Amino acid sequence: MFEIKRSPWVLHYDGSSCNGCDIEVLACLTPVYDAERFGIVNTGDPMQADILLITGGINSQNAPVVKQLYDQMPRPKVVCAIGVCACTGGIFKDCYNILGGADTVIPVDIYVPGCAARPQAIIDGIVKAVDLFEKRLEKHKEWVRIHGEVHDDPVDENEVREVGTEETKTTTKTETAKTEKAKSETKPKSNKKGKKSRRKK
């Protein structure tokens, strides 16, 4: 009854979006769509957030910011790229300052395409993210068993990277997702040696 998926708190970050997707993200929380009926709260604080919603592409200035926000979020956590810019870079892809989609700096789990992504699609993406969030709890419990409770190191990217897993396959439609899958296949799934040497508290 008290599953964590009943209380997904989102953090919304605007990369270099045209503001179209941001308006749609906020529209999800308005009385018309009322995302709060799923327990979704827009926190604005990474330390309290469970799901990171990124809109807009990543540029050289906001790349460290996005990385920082991701690292500050406690596990289990899920990342959702909203709109085609956050998925691939979109219309801004060839701009001199754009590095690409959100997955150029952090692992993205759910891709919600669209320009701008519609509120229905965003809510659908969040609902998918919520299922993934529940599944990650088990992984997190195992992680706690190995490393102990308190942990203040930044999270190793490879450890939580799950792109191309069964859950994401159903939602990924973009080209980047495919390349991500290819990338994740070449990488070792977990580095257990690194885990053991990490500082315990």
Added chain:
Amino acid sequence: MRNSIISVAAYLLLAPVIGGLLDGIDRKISARMQRRVGPPLLQPFYDVSKLLKKQVISVTNAQTFLLMSYMIFILLTGAMFFAGTDILLCMFVLSTAAMFLYFAATVTGSPYSTIGASRELIQTIAYEPAVLMSCVGFYLVDGSFEISKIASSQISSIMYLPGVFAAFVFILTIKMRKSPFDISTSHHAHQEIVKGVTSEMGARNLAIFTVTEWYENVFLMGVVGLFIVNKDPISIAVAVAVIFAVFFLEILIDNTSARMKQYEMLKLSWTITLVLAGCNIWVLMLMIK
């Protein structure tokens, strides 16, 4: 003696349940006021249970210690209140608890958290006079600071203290950090200082803070009830009705007002305390002479 032990035990066990339900009702009614469906009634419990399951990231270990102290002092306040001891002492312990929250927020060194903490202090300054006025009012009416004596008086204290009661209900909005006085932290997103006092509290620490807030709300509602209760048992039912009415009023104010600047809040709350509670007590003292 036995009664007071039972009521303290009941407070310690039931307050989080009642506080959580009040929070759920608050969110549901707020949603309905905005013509939304709103989260389930038990949403606050889902939130806390999730927070307890998440990874613990604490900026400093001292924060957890200070938050635990904050919680213990709030528990002590409520326990002393429901045991029927000195109301003045209750309020002083409550102020001590507020101090621990201030330190828990500043110890992190985060600018958002620190600004939130300094605003929390301003809020404390804003509500403290009305709290003390209430204690003085109870003493003038019932001749004692003992809560057990106040609760078993001949006539409800509110008959002599309508102004003090109004001032107390006013500062309740500040104490519960509801709009227009959600200055130190907000229950809603998009504040200019992120989450204020709670910015650096995640997972377990935020759960401690939330549960403590529930305990505190139940205690505050208890003080509202103390204005109504007299030796007649029926007055307890009336007190519960008044508590719900006051709580509904708080939700209504929360949903219909925009946030104020901190110094305007200070001026307004002191003016209202001075005019309503001050005049009430002045008249009362003249009457007693």
